[in-house]
Structure formats: C-alpha cells, structure tokens
Amino acid sequence: MMPVAFAMAALALALSVGCAAGDAASEQADLAKYVASSPLEPALADQLRQVLEKSEADDVKLRMEITRRIDFYFYVSEKIDSLMKTFRECLIPFIYQRDLFQGNPAKNTSSILRAPLVTVVLNFFIQILQPFYIMAIMITGVYLLFVSGSPLGRAKAKSTLVKLVIGLGLITMTIPITEMLLESSHYIASFLLDIPRMKEINAPVDMEMFTSVKEFFMKYFLRIIFFDTLISLPFLAAIALPPIAVLTVLSIRYFMVILLTVTFPFTVLSYSFMATKRIGNTLLNQMIVWIFVPVIDALILLVTWNAYKSVPYVPEIATNAASDIATFIVFSGYVMLVLAPFIAMAMMAWIRSLGLAAIILKPVLLVDAYFEKGDVASEDAGEGSDYENIKEEVENEE
Amino acid sequence: MKEANRKSVWLALAAVAVFALLAQIAAAITHPLNEEAAEGYFREKAAENYERLINEKIEELKNINDVILENPDLNSAETQKMVGYFVSILQPLYVTAIIAIGIYLIFFSGTPGGRTRAKNSLWILLAGMALISVSSYMLMILFGISEAVTLTVLSLAPVNTEDPFIHAANYILEKGVYITSHKGASEHPWGVERAGVPLMLVPYALLEGVTLVLKLRFYVVAVLSIILPVTITLYAFMPTRGIGKLLVENTVLWTLAQVAMAGVLIIVAIGVNLTDHITSFVVPAGMRFIMEFAGLLMLTFTPFVFVRTFGRFLP
Numbered sequence: 001m002m003p004v005a006f007a008m009a010a011l012a013l014a015l016s017v018g019c020a021a022g023d024a025a026s027e028q029a030d031l032a033k034y035v036a037s038s039p040l041e042p043a044l045a046d047q048l049r050q051v052l053e054k055s056e057a058d059d060v061k062l063r064m065e066i067t068r069r070i071d072f073y074f075y076v077s078e079k080i081d082s083l084m085k086t087f088r089e090c091l092i093p094f095i096y097q098r099d100l101f102q103g104n105p106a107k108n109t110s111s112i113l114r115a116p117l118v119t120v121v122l123n124f125f126i127q128i129l130q131p132f133y134i135m136a137i138m139i140t141g142v143y144l145l146f147v148s149g150s151p152l153g154r155a156k157a158k159s160t161l162v163k164l165v166i167g168l169g170l171i172t173m174t175i176p177i178t179e180m181l182l183e184s185s186h187y188i189a190s191f192l193l194d195i196p197r198m199k200e201i202n203a204p205v206d207m208e209m210f211t212s213v214k215e216f217f218m219k220y221f222l223r224i225i226f227f228d229t230l231i232s233l234p235f236l237a238a239i240a241l242p243p244i245a246v247l248t249v250l251s252i253r254y255f256m257v258i259l260l261t262v263t264f265p266f267t268v269l270s271y272s273f274m275a276t277k278r279i280g281n282t283l284l285n286q287m288i289v290w291i292f293v294p295v296i297d298a299l300i301l302l303v304t305w306n307a308y309k310s311v312p313y314v315p316e317i318a319t320n321a322a323s324d325i326a327t328f329i330v331f332s333g334y335v336m337l338v339l340a341p342f343i344a345m346a347m348m349a350w351i352r353s354l355g356l357a358a359i360i361l362k363p364v365l366l367v368d369a370y371f372e373k374g375d376v377a378s379e380d381a382g383e384g385s386d387y388e389n390i391k392e393e394v395e396n397e398e
Numbered sequence: 399m400k401e402a403n404r405k406s407v408w409l410a411l412a413a414v415a416v417f418a419l420l421a422q423i424a425a426a427i428t429h430p431l432n433e434e435a436a437e438g439y440f441r442e443k444a445a446e447n448y449e450r451l452i453n454e455k456i457e458e459l460k461n462i463n464d465v466i467l468e469n470p471d472l473n474s475a476e477t478q479k480m481v482g483y484f485v486s487i488l489q490p491l492y493v494t495a496i497i498a499i500g501i502y503l504i505f506f507s508g509t510p511g512g513r514t515r516a517k518n519s520l521w522i523l524l525a526g527m528a529l530i531s532v533s534s535y536m537l538m539i540l541f542g543i544s545e546a547v548t549l550t551v552l553s554l555a556p557v558n559t560e561d562p563f564i565h566a567a568n569y570i571l572e573k574g575v576y577i578t579s580h581k582g583a584s585e586h587p588w589g590v591e592r593a594g595v596p597l598m599l600v601p602y603a604l605l606e607g608v609t610l611v612l613k614l615r616f617y618v619v620a621v622l623s624i625i626l627p628v629t630i631t632l633y634a635f636m637p638t639r640g641i642g643k644l645l646v647e648n649t650v651l652w653t654l655a656q657v658a659m660a661g662v663l664i665i666v667a668i669g670v671n672l673t674d675h676i677t678s679f680v681v682p683a684g685m686r687f688i689m690e691f692a693g694l695l696m697l698t699f700t701p702f703v704f705v706r707t708f709g710r711f712l713p
Contacts, residue, residue: 060434061433061434064434067588068588068589068590069590071588072577072589072590072593075576075577076577079573082684083684086682086684086685089679089680089682090679090681090682090685093678093679094679094685096678098678099675099676099677099678102678103675104677107677109674109675109677110675111675112669112672112675112676115672115675117556117668117671117672118668118672120554121554121664121665121668124550124551124554228592229590229592229593230592230593230596232593233593233596236593244688244691247685247688247692248688248691248692248695249692251688251689251691251692251693252692252695252696254669254689255662255665255666255669255692255693255696258665258668258669259661259662259665262665263661276711278710278711279708279711282707282708286707
C-alpha cells in the first residue's frame, strides 16, 4: 500500500513539473516572438527584451503582464494616430464648413441649408407663423383705424406694424440672409488663415504642431503603462480628449447653424413684439455668435501657430524646455479652440457696448420716427413739440 | 519492534509523498498560466456583461420619441388628490384676504391711493381663486399644445432619429470591449480590464444621461403641476410675485422643453444624414462618430440651456 502511494505521488510530481516546464517554454517562445515582431521603438524593444531575459525562467506571469500592456499600447497608439490624422486633415475644412452655404454642382449636391430635409422644416415653421403674422397685422390695423388710443399707444402700434411687415419679408429670405452671413464669416476666416501664406510662399498654418502634444503625453503614457494601465488613463485622456473636444465644438456649431436657421422666422417674430423682444434678441445674438465662431477659431489657430513657430527663436530658451514650452503653447491653443464660442459671446457683448447696435439700429429708429409723424406736427416743429416728445419716448422704449 | 519501526517509516514516507502530491496540485491550480486563464475568463465575462447592459440601454433609446412625448397624467387620482389638498389650503386664505379687503374698503377711510390698491387687489384675488380651482385644466391645455407641436416636429424627422446615438455608443463600446477582452495570439482572452472598463462606462453614461434628462424633465413637470395652485397664489400677491414669476416661468419652460428636445433630436438626425452633402473634404468614420457624440451631448443639455436661455420672459 505504502509503496503504491509513494509511486503515485512521484509520478504526479514528475508530470506536473514536466507540464509546467512545457507550458512555460511555449509561452516564453510566444512572448519572445511577439516582442521581436512588434514595431516598438528600438530602444524600448531592447529594454523589454532585457527585462524578459533577466526575469526568472518560470516568471510567466510577469511576461504575460508585459505582453498585455504592449498589446494595449499598440492598439491605442494606432487609434490615436488615426484620430490625429483625422484632426489634421479635417480641422481647417470643418472650421470653414463651406458645405453649409455652398453646393457642389460637379457632384450635383446642393448646400446643406438648401437640402430638402432642412427646407421642409423651415417651411413648416414659416407655415406655423404666417397665421400669427396675419393676425397681428390685422389686429394692429384694426387698432390704428378704429380705436382712438393715446398718441404713445398709436406710435407703438405703428412701430409694431412696420416691424411686422419687414419681418414678413425677412422670414421669406431666411436662407439667403443666413448664407450671406456664413459667406462673410468664411471670407474673414479664410483671409486670416491665408495670412501666413501671403508672407511666406506655400507655408499655411502647419497642423503638424498639434502632434507635439500627442508626442509629449505619449512618452509618459508609455512609461506609466508598464506600472499600471489605470494610472496611464489620464495621459491617454490628455492625448485624445483635446482633438475630440475641438471637433465636438465645431460639430455643435454645425448643428446650431442649422437649428438657428430653421428657427429664424420665430426669431424675427419674437423681435417684432415688445413683450417677446428679449427672446428674439437672444436668438439673434446666438445666431450671429455661432455663425462667426470660425473667425475666432481662425484667429486662435493663427496666434497659436505664430507663437509655436517663434519659440525656438527666443534666445533665453536654450534647453530642451523649448520643446515643452512649444507643446504647452499648442495645448493652450486646444483649450482656446474649445472655448471659442464663449470668446465669441463675450466679444459680441463688447461690440454691442461700443454702440455698434446703435449704428445698425439708427436707420430702423429713423424709419419708425418717420412713420410716427403722421398724426402730429412734422419733424420741423423743433424741440418741445409733440412729435419730438413722442419720438424721444419711443427711442427710450427701444 | 523492528516490524513496527519499518511500518512507521513507510507511513512517514507515504505522508511526505501525499503531502508533495497535494503541494503539486495546489501549485498546478495557482500556476501563472492557469491564473492568466482565470483572469482572462473574468475579463471576457466583464466585457460581455457591459455589452449586454449597453444593448439594453440602446433598446430603451429606440423608444426615445415616446419618452419625449410623455407628460404627467393630471387626471390620475393621486395627482388630483394632491392638487385638491393645496387648493383646500389656499381657498380659505383667499376668502380671508377678500373679507379683510372688503372690511377695509367698507369701514375704514384710507387714502385714495390705498383704496385704489385695495380695489385692484380684490380683482386679482377673485381671479386667483377662480384660477387655482381650474389650474389642472389650464395645465392640460398647455400639455396638449406642447404635445401637438412636439408630435408635428418629430414627424419632420428622417427615419430613425435615434440611429446616430446608437452608432456613437456602439463605436465606443467596440473599442472598450476590444481593450478589455479579445482573442490574442494565445488561447486565453487578452486585455487590460483596468483601462477597458472606464472606456465601456462612457457609452453607458452617455445613454443613461439622455434617458435621465428625459425622466428628470418628466418629474420636474409633475412636481410643478402639482404645486401650480401655490404658484398662482404666489404670483398674485405683490410681496411674493418674484418667486411666483420664477415658478410660473419654470412650469411653462419645462413643459415646452419637450418641443426643444424634439427640435434638437431632428436637427441632429438631419445634420448627420446630410454628411453626404459635405464634399469639401472626406468625412472619415471617426469624424462622423464625433458629430454623433456632439449630437448626444447637445440632446443631454438641451432642457437646461432652453430653460436658462428663455427664463425671465414674464414682465
């Protein structure tokens, strides 16, 4: 009995040692083949080979861990390269978004704003609002003709009537007006981005500068990945999130231009009435901001490129810190591109406070004042006349 | 004696052999390759579970039109009971206020300005008392208008408005599943779950975010519709007009937020469908994914932006 038990134990021991050795040998061969065939940087591949050689022959777990991380790194770096290629090739065309207002006769495609899917929605909103316009014009007309109200009330009613009639004309020209604004924005943005090309022959804004951020964080990502993949995720986020965020903001701009174009009739109607003027003002403001975001983007790209190019020429910076500073200049360019719509909103508020609105609205106020003088003395009556008082009151109300 | 000694030696040797056998079995179970196989199995199962969870969310998203159109049922017994409770508290307050103003007007000789203000307040109180009784019906009219406009807006959409969002979620999910568990060179599933699991959480969070916002809108409207009698009372009285105005604006805006969400949903679907009209550059698959992702973010934040943008519309 005892010898049989002893013999069985010895056989089991021999078998398990043999199997382990066989498995370890085959796995080691797989790992060595994987590291040898992988297109890692030569210095890194060499370091990994040394690590694998120094580790114990039966330390299979370590080898498996290293190989999984190498596998993860290659998959991720392939996707990152694809993302950066998409970003470099699509950024400037997507800033312009010419297809919103320009069709392609060669490919028989209309502009996006004139596509049937968009015009159907726009016509739906116009059809909803037409009865409101007709009713509003009729009620204002009845009030002016049959109701004897105060001069101020009548002046307001006339002002509203003028705005409604102008509004009716404006809503039928929604797409031409939007296309005009988009073309202006495109003209200014392309002019800004062509400035480097004017100064140097064939030297546009170089999109390769964005690769410096990717290279900077990829170094840290690669080193940390062999400790723990979870800790490497923030560096992966620093590589992938900025280009995704910039393109996401531009995509939101694309959708917002379409949305604000189809709701333009509602914007004009809201702007016509005193009670809803604030809503109309907000929508109009948003429309102009989102249409002119490419101008801000072009300015930011130009400034970032100029700063990136000029870093090596600063005499005080003579160490490797120059490349790090250039990387962070580009990174701040990323951040500013993401915040471009907010910069545009702030600039709109600033331009408005400079009185630009007064310059544009002055002719409208004068037209209002011209129509108001029907029931009262003419504009030659001078100060203190009823006409001047009413004009001043209406201007203050505006 | 000699026989006993020999027997004990054999026993000891047998015990050592059995112990060695057990030790080798234990070593075989915890051998690194077997450990790797076990970890690979768990990675594969984790990836499958996340995939199933996200596919369930995608199935929920296919009914997004119905979820957007949903409004609280004001005819239900519980809602009527709660509204009735508030009305029963407020009506005595109105009656008391009307009696107090009546006594002031009849028995006290105040200033003309004070008497004028009292008379104006009387009309507002009478109107308010009537309005709080019919507040549910007023809100039903508002719900009806909002639902009708939303339905019409949704009918303008191209087919399958939810397709861009499903495609975006599947795009990230595919990457996350690959990173967590895929069949590599060996027979065991390869992957790094510590990096893959956060990536698989992203599509889940995005889809859950949209569903949560839609449900949040429903519950906010439900709460505001129940307290509508209180809102009208607060708006009627001058000292509390500020808070009343805020509540009235929020009631109207959160109800109409369904129109805004329907509008954004169809615009995103139209915008993504029209990428074949983009001829100034080639739109790669990654770029299309980013547009779908942007659309998902827009849809998630629409009610908040809508309420913030159009707030304070009352004079």
